[in-house]
Amino acid sequence: MQLNRTDLLEAYRRMKIIRDFEDFLHDEIAKGEIAGFTHLYAGQEAVAVGVCEHLSDDDKIVSTHRGHGHCLAKGCDVEGMMKEIWGSREGLCKGKGGSMHIADVDKGMLGANGIVGAGAPIAVGAALAAKLDGKGNVAIAFSGDGACNQGTTFEAMNMAVVTKAPAIFVFENNHYSEHTGFEYAVGTDKDIASRAEAFGMKVWRADGTDFSSVHDTMREVLEYVRAGNGPAAVEFDTERFYGHFEGDPQRYRGKGELDRIRAERDCIKKFRETVTEAKLLEGSDLDKIDAEVASQIEQAVAAARAADRPTAEDVLADVYIDY
Amino acid sequence: MTKMMYRDAVRNTIFQEMQRDPNVVVLGEDVVGGMGTAGGPEAIGGIWSTSGGFYEAFGPDRVIDTPISESAIVGAAGGLALSGKRPIAELMFADFIGVSLDQIWNQIAKFRYMFGGKTKCPAIIRLIYGAGYNAAAQHSQSPHAILTGMPGLKVVMPSTPADVAGMMRQAIRDDDPVIFMEHKALYGVQGEVPDDPDFVVPFGHARLTRAGQDVTILATGMMVGMAEAAADTLAEDGIGADVIDLRSTSPLDEEAILDSVEVTGRLVIVDEAPPRCSLATDLAALVANKAFASLRAPIEMVTAPHTPIPFARELESAYLPNPDKIEAAVRKALAYN
Ligand SMILES: Cc1ncc(C[n+]2csc(CCOP(=O)(O)OP(=O)(O)O)c2C)c(N)n1
Numbered sequence: 163m164q165l166n167r168t169d170l171l172e173a174y175r176r177m178k179i180i181r182d183f184e185d186f187l188h189d190e191i192a193k194g195e196i197a198g199f200t201h202l203y204a205g206q207e208a209v210a211v212g213v214c215e216h217l218s219d220d221d222k223i224v225s226t227h228r229g230h231g232h233c234l235a236k237g238c239d240v241e242g243m244m245k246e247i248w249g250s251r252e253g254l255c256k257g258k259g260g261s262m263h264i265a266d267v268d269k270g271m272l273g274a275n276g277i278v279g280a281g282a283p284i285a286v287g288a289a290l291a292a293k294l295d296g297k298g299n300v301a302i303a304f305s306g307d308g309a310c311n312q313g314t315t316f317e318a319m320n321m322a323v324v325t326k327a328p329a330i331f332v333f334e335n336n337h338y339s340e341h342t343g344f345e346y347a348v349g350t351d352k353d354i355a356s357r358a359e360a361f362g363m364k365v366w367r368a369d370g371t372d373f374s375s376v377h378d379t380m381r382e383v384l385e386y387v388r389a390g391n392g393p394a395a396v397e398f399d400t401e402r403f404y405g406h407f408e409g410d411p412q413r414y415r416g417k418g419e420l421d422r423i424r425a426e427r428d429c430i431k432k433f434r435e436t437v438t439e440a441k442l443l444e445g446s447d448l449d450k451i452d453a454e455v456a457s458q459i460e461q462a463v464a465a466a467r468a469a470d471r472p473t474a475e476d477v478l479a480d481v482y483i484d485y
Numbered sequence: 486m487t488k489m490m491y492r493d494a495v496r497n498t499i500f501q502e503m504q505r506d507p508n509v510v511v512l513g514e515d516v517v518g519g520m521g522t523a524g525g526p527e528a529i530g531g532i533w534s535t536s537g538g539f540y541e542a543f544g545p546d547r548v549i550d551t552p553i554s555e556s557a558i559v560g561a562a563g564g565l566a567l568s569g570k571r572p573i574a575e576l577m578f579a580d581f582i583g584v585s586l587d588q589i590w591n592q593i594a595k596f597r598y599m600f601g602g603k604t605k606c607p608a609i610i611r612l613i614y615g616a617g618y619n620a621a622a623q624h625s626q627s628p629h630a631i632l633t634g635m636p637g638l639k640v641v642m643p644s645t646p647a648d649v650a651g652m653m654r655q656a657i658r659d660d661d662p663v664i665f666m667e668h669k670a671l672y673g674v675q676g677e678v679p680d681d682p683d684f685v686v687p688f689g690h691a692r693l694t695r696a697g698q699d700v701t702i703l704a705t706g707m708m709v710g711m712a713e714a715a716a717d718t719l720a721e722d723g724i725g726a727d728v729i730d731l732r733s734t735s736p737l738d739e740e741a742i743l744d745s746v747e748v749t750g751r752l753v754i755v756d757e758a759p760p761r762c763s764l765a766t767d768l769a770a771l772v773a774n775k776a777f778a779s780l781r782a783p784i785e786m787v788t789a790p791h792t793p794i795p796f797a798r799e800l801e802s803a804y805l806p807n808p809d810k811i812e813a814a815v816r817k818a819l820a821y822n
Pocket residue numbers: 226227228276277278279305306307308309310336338339340406514553555577581584
């Protein structure tokens with residue numbers, strides 16, 4: 163189904179926000195200003211946006227260590243996130259969480275997660291809550307090709323099937339878990355979706371670098387799950403453009419691999435080419451968004467730099483509601 | 486003696502022991518790195534560079550790169566150990582024991598006891614632990630207290646390259662399961678390591694790193710350096726501190742602790758973990774129970790607060806013990822009469 167102009171512009175803007183957010187961070191991290199471990203989502207934007215454009219705040223997602231894209235696609239505040247990554251007390255999590263723990267529960271974003279494989283069970287719980295509420299909402303677990311090997315992910319899939327939970331397991335296969343190849347670490351015919359299928363779920367597969375393919379697939383998946391058919395799973399084939407973490411020398415990549423995926427598998431470039439060739443949007447429409455997004459991100463960085471720093475007393479706050 | 490970094494003491498000792506004993510095997514995520522990729526197996530040996538060259542030297546049956554499956558990694562170490570091997574399982578971050586806890590707690594720790602002493606389980610679980618990297622709540626913890634509280638496990642926390650070498654060799658040759666805790670902030674620390682290929686540091690022997698008459702300071706891991714820094718400052722004011730690096734928390738060198746407190750009468754315990762049901766409270770109870778008459782002041786504890794570990798730089802440094810906090814605790818103990 164072809165999206166209208168407004169939706170296409172919105173989708174492009176969201177993808178571009180993620181890309182610029184991550185490109186900016188990549189540069190800032192190299193300067194040493196940002197503390198902690200940061201895993202960048204650049205390259206995978208079409209998945210987060212193609213999935214989350216279908217969701218309302220009452221639909222839940224659970225994310226991973228590579229969470230910025232999911233957060234931004236689900237509507238987390240750009241500046242609040244930037245401030246969080248800078249460790250400011252004005253950040254979305256008051257500087258307590260940082261890159262790996264960004265969350266905004268009011269937006270249906272139940273957290274990035276530092277524990278690989280922790281997300282899928284949480285999504286099952288959120289899906290069971292949605293089932294109880296009976297309003298047709300869903301919960302989505304984003305997992306990588308590495309996380310799909312965790313027992314927790316298997317348990318979550320089986321339990322979702324058994325309980326007919328409206329859960330969707332979105333597997334982003336970017337071919338690597340840290341330095342290890344998907345070819346080595348995933349046993350089942352090198353196909354994650356077939357695992358989900360073996361648990362008794364309906365599954366889909368699509369090119370995660372093609373926005374419309376992600377978006378169309380998710381429309382079908384969501385129709386199926388919202389209709390009360392129980393859980394489903396989707397495997398998206400995608401690419402990560404930066405290292406596993408910032409500073410990763412990426413020796414595991416083949417010669418010319420990064421240049422090739424940047425040239426042939428860049429979801430944003432592909433989106434631009436498709437929509438302009440089909441005359442759905444003008445290049446100038448997109449250029450305008452590029453400029454707006456670039457300045458939005460620059461402003462967010464400036465705001466993060468200038469934001470209030472936390473103090474020693476803040477350490478003790480928010481362990482309990484009341485103690 | 487050879488000067489090397491803490492991380493190289495880990496790597497080199499395991500390498501030497503693998504050469505000596507074909508039953509020693511290594512397993513964990515990215516312990517090879519690059520498996521199933523165009524770039525191929527990597528020579529650096531994992532994200533901490535503590536298994537560099539292992540795969541090339543010993544091959545895939547002894548250097549097992551695993552999927553992300555901590556339960557299976559630790560459980561497999563248990564099965565290997567019950568089957569005559571000496572597995573060394575690596576958990577890239579100690580925090581991931583959460584995923585594998587059943588295999589540690591209900592399986593490996595108690596096989597021997599449950600089976601009436603008829604078996605041994607010489608498994609090593611390497612835990613890379615500790616704060617200092619702003620890695621936040623799930624990548625910075627020091628879970629030594631819960632593990633020390635599990636009967637059947639030996640828990641060691643070396644703070645110097647020499648202790649790493651001696652305790653790793655002891656752990657590999659030991660017939661009990663050993664939790665081998667490596668502080669990530671110490672990996673770059675340099676020190677002299679004995680060349681003797683049979684050099685071991687037996688467990689349950691603390692190390693006196695500073696000697697003094699006025700106060701006893703107990704510490705482990707990264708806390709040892711902080712305790713020493715505080716002791717050096719205090720020495721300038723003529724205050725003498727015994728700094729005791731416990732080295733292993735199970736078994737515990739009770740004698741070294743009690744002997745020192747009997748002389749100094751004042752005790753400051755430094756612990757990187759939160760204060761409840763902790764190593765600090767365990768040591769305080771020991772001393773209150775067995776050296777009560779020697780105490781001349783309340784026992785002071787310098788610990789993390791009862792909170793998860795926060796992300797921001799300012800928050801993490803407020804969270805952690807430091808030499809100033811230790812010095813203040815010593816002065817408080819000395820001021821009491
Ligand atoms: C339980 C646990 N084990 C290991 C890690 C270390 N780790 C962080 S990300 C990662 C790789 C994850 O790969 P994948 O699921 O494919 O996600 P990607 O990084 O490709 O987005 C690993 C091993 C962790 N954070 N948690």
